[in-house]
Amino acid sequence: MDRQVELYDTTLRDGTQQEGISLSVEDKLAITQRLDELGVQYIEGGYAGANPKDDEYFRRVRTLKLRNAQVAAFGNTRRAGAKVAEDPSIKALLDSGAPVVTIVGKASEFQVKKVLGTSLEENLAMIADSVTHLKAQGRRVFFDAEHFFDGYKSNPDYALQALRVAADAGAERLVLCDTNGGTLPDEVGRITAEVGKALGLPGGAAERSASPSPAPDGHPSPRGTGAKPALGIHTHNDTDTAVAAALAGWQAGALQIQGTVNGYGERTGNANLISIIANLQLKLGATCVTDAQLASLTGVSRYVAEVVNRRPFPFQPFVGRSAFAHKGGLHAAAIEKSAQTYQHIPPEQVGNVNAVLVSELAGRGSVARLVRELGLGMELTDADHRRILKHVKDHEARGFSYEDADASFELVVRRSLPNYEPPFELVDFMVVVQDRIGRRGAVSRGAEQPGGGSALLSEATIKVRVGEQELHTAAEGNGPVSALDAALRKALRQFYPNLKDVRLTDYKVRVVNEGSGTGASVRVTIESADGGSIWRTVGASENIIEASWLALADSLEWWLVHNARER
Numbered sequence: 400m401d402r403q404v405e406l407y408d409t410t411l412r413d414g415t416q417q418e419g420i421s422l423s424v425e426d427k428l429a430i431t432q433r434l435d436e437l438g439v440q441y442i443e444g445g446y447a448g449a450n451p452k453d454d455e456y457f458r459r460v461r462t463l464k465l466r467n468a469q470v471a472a473f474g475n476t477r478r479a480g481a482k483v484a485e486d487p488s489i490k491a492l493l494d495s496g497a498p499v500v501t502i503v504g505k506a507s508e509f510q511v512k513k514v515l516g517t518s519l520e521e522n523l524a525m526i527a528d529s530v531t532h533l534k535a536q537g538r539r540v541f542f543d544a545e546h547f548f549d550g551y552k553s554n555p556d557y558a559l560q561a562l563r564v565a566a567d568a569g570a571e572r573l574v575l576c577d578t579n580g581g582t583l584p585d586e587v588g589r590i591t592a593e594v595g596k597a598l599g600l601p602g603g604a605a606e607r608s609a610s611p612s613p614a615p616d617g618h619p620s621p622r623g624t625g626a627k628p629a630l631g632i633h634t635h636n637d638t639d640t641a642v643a644a645a646l647a648g649w650q651a652g653a654l655q656i657q658g659t660v661n662g663y664g665e666r667t668g669n670a671n672l673i674s675i676i677a678n679l680q681l682k683l684g685a686t687c688v689t690d691a692q693l694a695s696l697t698g699v700s701r702y703v704a705e706v707v708n709r710r711p712f713p714f715q716p717f718v719g720r721s722a723f724a725h726k727g728g729l730h731a732a733a734i735e736k737s738a739q740t741y742q743h744i745p746p747e748q749v750g751n752v753n754a755v756l757v758s759e760l761a762g763r764g765s766v767a768r769l770v771r772e773l774g775l776g777m778e779l780t781d782a783d784h785r786r787i788l789k790h791v792k793d794h795e796a797r798g799f800s801y802e803d804a805d806a807s808f809e810l811v812v813r814r815s816l817p818n819y820e821p822p823f824e825l826v827d828f829m830v831v832v833q834d835r836i837g838r839r840g841a842v843s844r845g846a847e848q849p850g851g852g853s854a855l856l857s858e859a860t861i862k863v864r865v866g867e868q869e870l871h872t873a874a875e876g877n878g879p880v881s882a883l884d885a886a887l888r889k890a891l892r893q894f895y896p897n898l899k900d901v902r903l904t905d906y907k908v909r910v911v912n913e914g915s916g917t918g919a920s921v922r923v924t925i926e927s928a929d930g931g932s933i934w935r936t937v938g939a940s941e942n943i944i945e946a947s948w949l950a951l952a953d954s955l956e957w958w959l960v961h962n963a964r965e966r
């Protein structure tokens with residue numbers, strides 16, 4: 400079964416509307432490349448003419464060699480009362496040089512009258528003029544019908560009329576936008592089907608697969624194209640159903656699905672294209688990407704998270720670190736019988752892996768199972784098992800917990816083996832925190848410092864051994880932990896330059912009273928990422944600096960064990 404679908408990514412335009420996300424031109428170009436490799440057909444690069452950054456993007460993206468994707472520029476229809484050829488927004492769309500332009504226009508009577516403040520007729524003329532003009536200049540035109548579902552519910556005739564004028568003028572896609580994100584999936588499905596019927600377009604996904612190129616069926620073709628337009632669907636996640644709504648729209652007849660990587664977008668976000676691709680391909684029988692591209696989903700999701708500087712959401716369906724997690728030992732017996740017992744798909748299909756939560760290590764048997772589940776591929780003797788178990792129990796008594804830190808557990812196992820060579824060893828460290836009033840020439844302190852920080856200076860000095868060599872480095876940081884991190888990396892980078900890819904994505908501190916009762920200790924859990932893998936490490940001590948150091952050192956050691964043996 401091969402149902403047609405078209406993926407349209409708007410991470411670079413709608414995705415950047417989410418608070419806290421800002422992308423440089425370099426970032427946008429890098430993401431474009433990655434989306435192209437993923438097999439997305441259309442990449443909306445930005446708002447033409449809205450800012451110099453987006454214009455530079457459109458200039459530079461032309462030099463990329465894209466294999467699958469066409470770049471789309473986004474913009475408005477001409478303004479009310481203006482001549483289309485002189486309209487700055489239309490001109491900017493043409494200047495972008497993008498082969499596809501997506502123009503947004505109103506399809507809601509309420510929006511036209513109350514927000515646009517123009518007549519219903521003029522709004523239709525704005526749509527028709529803009530599409531006609533852009534087509535005449537040789538562009539492919541997609542029409543985003545803003546507030547479509549709300550508009551359709553209050554005045555279906557006018558909403559349909561807006562689509563008809565766009566189609567008649569030659570728009571290839573009529574994209575039904577749930578701009579405010581308030582429409583539930585069943586309603587999106589019903590209305591999409593009604594629109595398809597009213598416009599004489601092929602019906603749901605099943606029907607379309609039967610006749611991939613719609614045959615003439617008596618309905619007039621839109622002028623200028625000779626082919627019927629297709630519907631698209633653009634949903635937002637305000638009711639937590641954006642993915643379901645997008646899929647419902649597709650099942651009801653939309654060809655194009657718009658979304659963003661990881662669902663980034665205004666307010667609560669857009670439809671998450673990562674989940675949409677996985678669902679289409681693995682659940683709905685559509686072929687939108689190759690198996691290899693599907694297996695790159697986790698990588699793409701984490702890569703984009705990295706670029707937008709967001710911590711990858713551990714519980715994100717399909718690609719999150721915990722999407723295929725299970726407690727070690729608990730389901731182990733069942734999983735050994737069949738891998739499908741506790742997971743809805745094999746994680747490798749989307750490029751993810753099982754995460755094993757290290758907990759309830761009862762005996763040697765459970766250590767052995769965990770080592771196997773973590774895929775460490777090590778032969779352990781009974782003595783090794785006993786040593787590991789003892790080490791874990793001793794450390795748990797001191798406040799360590801490995802449940803959230805499988806990378807530290809892995810190191811415990813490795814270190815218990817006689818032939819393990821750590822990539823580095825700490826000789827000693829010193830951290831100084833000093834209040835330097837007047838630093839950087841500032842006369843004031845505390846909240847008046849840039850960024851609300853104080854004039855506190857943290858400096859760390861460390862001594863590490865790598866092989867035969869001993870290294871002594873110092874670095875500053877905005878706190879003692881970041882100073883230690885900086886000093887350690889500075890030392891190790893000389894041996895392992897790739898270490899620069901490793902980024903600290905989360906740092907958690909908890910006071911733990913469980914354990915031996917020798918007083919409260921502090922547990923630090925660190926999550927790190929390198930744009931592909933995510934791993935967690937733990938440290939515990941009565942001293943927060945030492946706890947942080949242990950987690951930090953484990954993080955870098957784990958990465959080096961896996962990635963950088965090439966000294």
Ligand SMILES: [Zn+2]
Nearest residue numbers: 413578633635
């Ligand atoms: Zn949107």
